Amino acid sequence: MRDMSLTARLYLTAVIVVGAALVVYSALQLGREEWLAVIPLAVLVVLAKWFASDLRRHVNISVGMPVAIASVILLGPAGATIVMSAVVLAPTSARLYNRLFNAGMFAITATITGHVYERFGTVLLNSTDAVGFWQVIFPSLVAALVLEIVNGLLLVTMIALSERVSPLRVWYGTLAESALPMFIYSIFGLMLAVVWSYAGPIAAVLVLAPLMVARWVFAEFSARQEAYEATMRSLIKSVETKDLYTRGHSERVSRASVLIGRRAGMREDRVSSLRYAGMLHDVGKLGVPTSVLQKAGRLTEEEFEAIQQHTVRGREITKDLEFLGEAIEGIHLHHERIDGRGYPLGLKGSEIPEFARIIAVADAFDSMTTTRSYRGARSVDDAVVELRACKGSQFDPVMVEALVDAIDAEGWDASDTLPTDLPVPLDSVPSFASDDDDPTAADRLGLPSAAPNDASELADDATLGRSGEEPT
Amino acid sequence: MTNDREIRSTGPLLVAAGLVVIAAIAKAAQAGIIDAGAALAFVAFIALGEILRITLPGGRQSAPLAAAGALAFALLPAPDRINDLPYSVALAVSVVTVGSIVGAFPSALVGRGMHLDELARRVLTTLFAATMFGQIYPHVMPTGTETAWQLALAMTITAALAAAVDAVLAAAVRGTQSHAPFRTAVVDEFRALLGISSAIAATGVLIALATPKMGLWALPVFAVPLLLTQFAFRRYAAIDATYLQTIRSLSKVTEVGGYTETGHSRRVSRLAVTIGREMGVSERDLTDLEYAALMHDIGQLSLQEPIPGGATTMVSYVDQRRIAELGAEVIRQAGVLDRAALIVERQADPYRPHRGQLDGTLPLESRIIKAVNAYDDLVGASLESDRKLRAIERLQLGIDREFDPGVVDTLSRIIERQTEYAY
Numbered sequence: 001m002r003d004m005s006l007t008a009r010l011y012l013t014a015v016i017v018v019g020a021a022l023v024v025y026s027a028l029q030l031g032r033e034e035w036l037a038v039i040p041l042a043v044l045v046v047l048a049k050w051f052a053s054d055l056r057r058h059v060n061i062s063v064g065m066p067v068a069i070a071s072v073i074l075l076g077p078a079g080a081t082i083v084m085s086a087v088v089l090a091p092t093s094a095r096l097y098n099r100l101f102n103a104g105m106f107a108i109t110a111t112i113t114g115h116v117y118e119r120f121g122t123v124l125l126n127s128t129d130a131v132g133f134w135q136v137i138f139p140s141l142v143a144a145l146v147l148e149i150v151n152g153l154l155l156v157t158m159i160a161l162s163e164r165v166s167p168l169r170v171w172y173g174t175l176a177e178s179a180l181p182m183f184i185y186s187i188f189g190l191m192l193a194v195v196w197s198y199a200g201p202i203a204a205v206l207v208l209a210p211l212m213v214a215r216w217v218f219a220e221f222s223a224r225q226e227a228y229e230a231t232m233r234s235l236i237k238s239v240e241t242k243d244l245y246t247r248g249h250s251e252r253v254s255r256a257s258v259l260i261g262r263r264a265g266m267r268e269d270r271v272s273s274l275r276y277a278g279m280l281h282d283v284g285k286l287g288v289p290t291s292v293l294q295k296a297g298r299l300t301e302e303e304f305e306a307i308q309q310h311t312v313r314g315r316e317i318t319k320d321l322e323f324l325g326e327a328i329e330g331i332h333l334h335h336e337r338i339d340g341r342g343y344p345l346g347l348k349g350s351e352i353p354e355f356a357r358i359i360a361v362a363d364a365f366d367s368m369t370t371t372r373s374y375r376g377a378r379s380v381d382d383a384v385v386e387l388r389a390c391k392g393s394q395f396d397p398v399m400v401e402a403l404v405d406a407i408d409a410e411g412w413d414a415s416d417t418l419p420t421d422l423p424v425p426l427d428s429v430p431s432f433a434s435d436d437d438d439p440t441a442a443d444r445l446g447l448p449s450a451a452p453n454d455a456s457e458l459a460d461d462a463t464l465g466r467s468g469e470e471p472t
Numbered sequence: 473m474t475n476d477r478e479i480r481s482t483g484p485l486l487v488a489a490g491l492v493v494i495a496a497i498a499k500a501a502q503a504g505i506i507d508a509g510a511a512l513a514f515v516a517f518i519a520l521g522e523i524l525r526i527t528l529p530g531g532r533q534s535a536p537l538a539a540a541g542a543l544a545f546a547l548l549p550a551p552d553r554i555n556d557l558p559y560s561v562a563l564a565v566s567v568v569t570v571g572s573i574v575g576a577f578p579s580a581l582v583g584r585g586m587h588l589d590e591l592a593r594r595v596l597t598t599l600f601a602a603t604m605f606g607q608i609y610p611h612v613m614p615t616g617t618e619t620a621w622q623l624a625l626a627m628t629i630t631a632a633l634a635a636a637v638d639a640v641l642a643a644a645v646r647g648t649q650s651h652a653p654f655r656t657a658v659v660d661e662f663r664a665l666l667g668i669s670s671a672i673a674a675t676g677v678l679i680a681l682a683t684p685k686m687g688l689w690a691l692p693v694f695a696v697p698l699l700l701t702q703f704a705f706r707r708y709a710a711i712d713a714t715y716l717q718t719i720r721s722l723s724k725v726t727e728v729g730g731y732t733e734t735g736h737s738r739r740v741s742r743l744a745v746t747i748g749r750e751m752g753v754s755e756r757d758l759t760d761l762e763y764a765a766l767m768h769d770i771g772q773l774s775l776q777e778p779i780p781g782g783a784t785t786m787v788s789y790v791d792q793r794r795i796a797e798l799g800a801e802v803i804r805q806a807g808v809l810d811r812a813a814l815i816v817e818r819q820a821d822p823y824r825p826h827r828g829q830l831d832g833t834l835p836l837e838s839r840i841i842k843a844v845n846a847y848d849d850l851v852g853a854s855l856e857s858d859r860k861l862r863a864i865e866r867l868q869l870g871i872d873r874e875f876d877p878g879v880v881d882t883l884s885r886i887i888e889r890q891t892e893y894a895y
Contacts (some may be wrong), residue, residue, distance in 0.1 A: 136691075150486075187696050192676065199624035199681055206628065206681075209674035210697035214668045217704035221711060227808035235722050236803035283722075286773055287729035313728045321721050323714050460579050 008161035012101055015154065019104025022111050023085050026078035036081050037125060040201045041071050042086035044208075049090035060422060063208060063215075065181075068110065069189025072143050073136065074196055076123040077114025084110040101158065109151045117143040124197040142188030188460055216396025236279055249366055254278030256362035256403060259410065263402035264358070270326065274355060277327030281334050281359050284314030311335050311344050334363060337394045357396040361387065361403055364395070369412075477787055480588045482645055489592035492599055503559050510548070511563065513688045515571040517541040517695075522575025523588075526702055529712040530664055530755060536672050536702050537695055538575060541569040542594055543634065543676030547627050548600040549609060550684060557606040564602040569595055593641045594741035596615040601634040624681055631673035639665050653752045671701045707829075712762035716762075723766035731772040735853055741765035744844045747882045748837065757811075761837040764803075768841050771799025771816070792820035815841065823876045839876040843867060843883055846875070856893040 004012070030038060064087070071083040088103035117123070160166065171437045188207060195203035236250045242369070257278035261271045285293060288310055315332035316325055329457035331357025333347065333356035340348035342360075368383040378386075384404055391397040505511050521537025528534050546564040572591050605627065614620035639661045647657030675698045679724050682690040723737040744765040748758050772795055800817035818838035824830055850863035864884045871877045 020722050023853055044835060180550065182697065187693060189808055191682075191694060191697075195624075195678060195681055196685065198620055200621040202621055202624045202628065203749070206624070206674045206678050210671040210701045213671040214701040214704045215696070217667060217701065221704065221708040224708065224711050224715065227806070228718070231715070231806040232718065234802065234807070237805060283725065284728070286725040290774075316728050317721055317722075317724050321714075321717055323717075424849075 004162050005164070010159070011158065011161055011191045012097065015158075016100045016104040018098075019085065019100075019107035022081050023103075023105045026081040026107075026111070029078040034075060034079050034125065036308065037196070038071075039351045041067060041074075041079075042089075044204055045086050046090045047089050063211060065185040066188035066192055066207070067204075068106070069144055069147065069186050070141065070192035070196065072110065072117050072147070073121070073140055073190060073193035074124050075114075076118055076125075077111050077170065079125075080110040081107050083173075105154045105158075107352050108154060109147055112150050113143050122153070124193055136194065140193075141183070142184050144182055144189065145272065146184050159264070170401040176443065177312045178260065224262070224443045231398040232276075232279065236283070243346065249370065250279050252281055252370075253281060253359065253362045255357050256365055256412075257259055259406035260358045260362060260399055260402045263406045264354075264398065266380055272323050273323075273327045276324055276331070277330035277355050278362060280318055280324075281331050281363065282310060283317055283331070284310035284312065286317075287313035308335070308343050326353065326355050327410050329353045330359050332356070334359040336360070338396055339393045342394075359401050361395050361399045364390075365403060372423060380407065482592070483594075485592045485645065486588060486800065489595040492565060492710065492822065493569050495567070496562040497598075499558060499562035499809075500566040503556075503562075504657070510683075510688065511567050513691060514541055514545045514567050515574065517546075517691050518568060520577030522572055523578055524702070526706045526726055527709050528664065528668060529709045532664055533590060534705075535575075536545065536668055536675075536698055536705075538572060539594065539672045540675040540679065540695075540698055541571065541691070542598050543601060544683070546598045546634075546674065547584065547605050547630060547680035549613070549623070549680070557603070560606055560802050561599065561602040564598050565595060568598045589645050589779065593638055593645075596641060597634045597638045599809035600637050601630055604632045604633065620681070622868055622893025624677070625674055627677045627680055630671070631677050635665070635669040636662075639669070651750045656754055657750075657753045664755065668701070668705060671698055678812055702808075717765055719847055720761055723770070726769045726772055729773065732769050733852055737766050737769060737847055738767065738850050740844050741851070743883070743886070744837075744840050746886055747840050747844065747879060750882050750886070751836065751878065757837065760811040760815060761840065762811075762892075763809060764812040764819075765841055765844070766835060767799065767803055768810065768816050769795070769798065769799065770802050771795035773802075774798045789820065794846075797818045814838075819845065822874050824873055835877075836879075839879050843875045843879045847883060860887050860891060 009315060033132060044067045045064055048067060068080070068084050071080040075083065076400055080143045084106035085103045087106055088099050090099075090173075092099065094102075117139050120142055122135055124136070155201065168444055188211060192203055192207040217235065233251075254275050255278070257274050258271055261274045267276065285307075288306050292299070292306050296304065311332055312333065315328060318328050318331055321328070330353060336342035336347045336352045338349055338352070338357075340346050342352075365383055365387060368378050368386060369380055384407070387400045387403070391400050518538045518541040521539070521541055522535050524537055525533060525535035540562075545567050569591075572594060576587070576591070608626045609623075612620075612622040612626045614623055638656060642665070643654065643657040643661040646652070646661065647654050650657075652660075674696055678694045679690050682694060686693070710849070720738070723741075726732045727734050727736060741762050745758055745762050748761045753761060796817055796819050800813040803813040803816055815835055815837040818834055819841045820840070821831065821834055821838065823834070823839060823842075847863050847867060850866060851860055854860070862878070864887055867875055867880050867883070871880055
């Protein structure tokens with residue numbers, strides 16, 4: 001509190017004082033009948049707050065909101081004020097002044113909302129006649145809206161004052177997001193109030209049961225989703241244990257692919273699929289004997305073919321994963337080249353799927369900027385020069401530029417997660433390539449080395465040739 | 473082969489439900505429907521709920537809205553029904569049956585078939601709920617301005633019992649279909665249905681309570697929370713299915729790499745799960761068994777060169793252990809599959825080393841995988857019954873030293889059954 005501005009502190013104190021006054025005033029107005037409903041509802045509010053605090057981040061179903069709206073409909077302003085300010089009793093880790101502020105804020109909100117509701121609708125506990133459905137539903141929706149606005153205003157002002165930002169900006173984001181939940185909460189609140197007025201506190205159990213179940217399922221869902229991502233990552237890592245020099249490669253290719261996809265204006269669901277494609281693009285390497293992958297020397301033709309097989313094997317492994325969609329073809333064809341001299345199919349230009357063209361660029365970029373068994377890491381700038389040089393022959397120019405733009409705008413962390421105990425060769429050491437991702441790795445199979453300043457020719461040799469061979 | 477067993481297990485249930493429905497419709501038709509509007513609204517609601525059915529995590533089917541509508545109608549304290557219990561029960565059963573069949577039409581049209589056993593269960597639970605509530609209702613009828621808490625409580629208790637009846641019926645069907653012990657089946661069913669059934673029960677009670685006050689508006693209004701629950705379940709089931717699919721796919725890496733024979737891990741996992749279920753492993757633990765079985769050879773990836781034919785049973789015990797440990801290490805990295813990792817880690821351990829003491833910490837699941845793995849190494853994808861029976865004989869030689877006798881017995885029972893059906 002000490003680091004808050006004077007205005008913020010004044011505001012905070014004012015809310016607490018006004019809230020406290022409203023609570024006292026309301027308490028004096030309630031009769032015995034009303035206390036019998038206020039107490040169980042207040043207990044509900046406390047419980048709701050208590051249980052909300054141990055929920056996972058992604059789950060956002062509030063039980064407090066429906067109870068608040070129900071107390072407005074059921075009890076009117078005085079009862080609702082007591083019920084909602086009971087939140088201060090919930091054991092949370094928040095600081096005392098924070099909790100007092102919350103209680104004050106809720107007291108003010110409840111009083112205003114309760115009066116608005118009274119103007120339009122019937123407070124259920126006071127009415128002895130049967131209340132028609134339409135006499136309740138419209139005022140309930142109005143009440144929910146008022147509650148949201150008043151509460152939002154009070155809260156946003158506090159945030160804006162203590163963080164020194166414009167309140168409108170804070171509010172705009174939260175209000176737009178809360179429109180649908182607000183509607184659903186008001187329906188819940190309405191149900192709770194109607195059933196409570198008829199059947200008593202058992203209504204809480206009945207109305208909140210589906211809500212609690214939904215909340216529990218959402219929590220399970222996000223736990224499962226996290227488990228899923230973790231499993232995926234560790235299985236990818238098991239691919240990388242086979243080739244010590246490619247540690248973290250899949251994760252970085254995935255990151256670079258996403259950068260390119262976003263720059264190229266892809267929809268978010270495709271980007272998410274692309275993320276998986278990047279992560280899994282080398283999964284077929286699990287099918288290549290470790291001895292070949294780790295061989296530090298010139299490869300025989302059979303060995304090189306075995307490595308090339310990883311694209312086809314990647315497709316075999318992933319082809320049943322429906323959720324991957326386009327990603328499967330991206331994995332299969334990420335070694336195709338624009339000029340048709342890639343593998344496994346030798347597709348040309350736009351015949352190559354977009355995902356494959358993106359991964360090809362990301363893959364090459366990461367290979368160049370990290371350490372390999374035959375050379376050290378290059379700088380990002382060098383890699384960009386190289387990629388540009390291979391535009392149109394090996395890479396789709398659009399994707400290369402998209403990557404360059406994205407890196408310019410967002411930077412690139414090529415953090416080489418290579419363990420320090422691995423031998424890192426000097427740049428000058430001649431290349432013994434067991435790696436075909438890297439457009440500069442020309443030396444395999446003893447192909448004639450091109451002059452180092454002719455990067456595009458170097459890259460042409462990189463995927464070994466179909467150069468000069470006609471497919472039979 | 474499955475058809476035969478399905479008929480055996482659901483037959484009595486279907487016959488019972490069929491008889492109830494015939495009697496109910498005859499009775500309702502004879503008396504005539506007094507409040508046709510409400511009956512029609514509930515038919516429509518149940519039909520709609522039937523169309524919006526979902527798959528629960530673990531593969532069970534459910535139509536929560538339809539079930540809630542059915543329950544609500546069985547509990548509806550309609551004035552025209554309180555004096556004639558048989559009539560009100562008959563009406564409830566009729567409405568529920570007609571609504572369910574109408575709703576099942578679209579999916580039957582596209583050839584996805586009807587969920588007959590679920591319909592039969594719904595008919596019987598409706599019969600149960602309507603009869604029980606009809607008996608209680610006169611005692612809890614709200615008088616004057618008092619709150620109707622006794623009525624609400626009676627409804628809630630009836631709904632809870634009806635849900636329990638439904639779960640037991642479902643367990644009976646599933647248990648006979650999968651040869652699982654009845655007790656395990658019941659526990660599994662309660663665990664799987666607890667969440668969705670409490671939401672269904674609460675919604676049904678709410679609709680029944682609120683309809684006299686709010687009119688038929690209660691139906692759409694009280695459906696909102698259940699729809700939210702349903703949506704949550706749907707997303708959960710989707711990610712659950714994706715998870716299994718991914719592990720299945722990635723388990724193929726050992727095959728693609730030539731470390732194991734094609735289809736080995738899938739066959740081992742299928743057989744292991746069948747054995748586990750029959751030996752009373754709960755559904756939750758079966759999932760871990762399935763994951764472990766799918767990934768049991770993943771440790772081989774760390775080998776420099778593949779074992780010929782991937783037959784881990786042919787290499788030395790020390791190597792087997794090493795592969796098991798490497799595999800467990802990979803799986804453990806995920807941080808969420810620790811139980812599966814443990815199963816994989818112990819898969820090579822003998823049942824009773826050197827005829828010594830049993831090791832109490834050796835999980836049943838590991839013993840299952842050990843036996844099934846050895847069996848599949850001998851049989852492979854072969855369909856010859858001779859070869860299968862010879863493999864079983866080989867395993868029986870190792871009983872009590874290498875393999876758990878209980879596991880081998882169950883395995884041989886399953887194989888016998890399969891070869892029987894094959895003729």
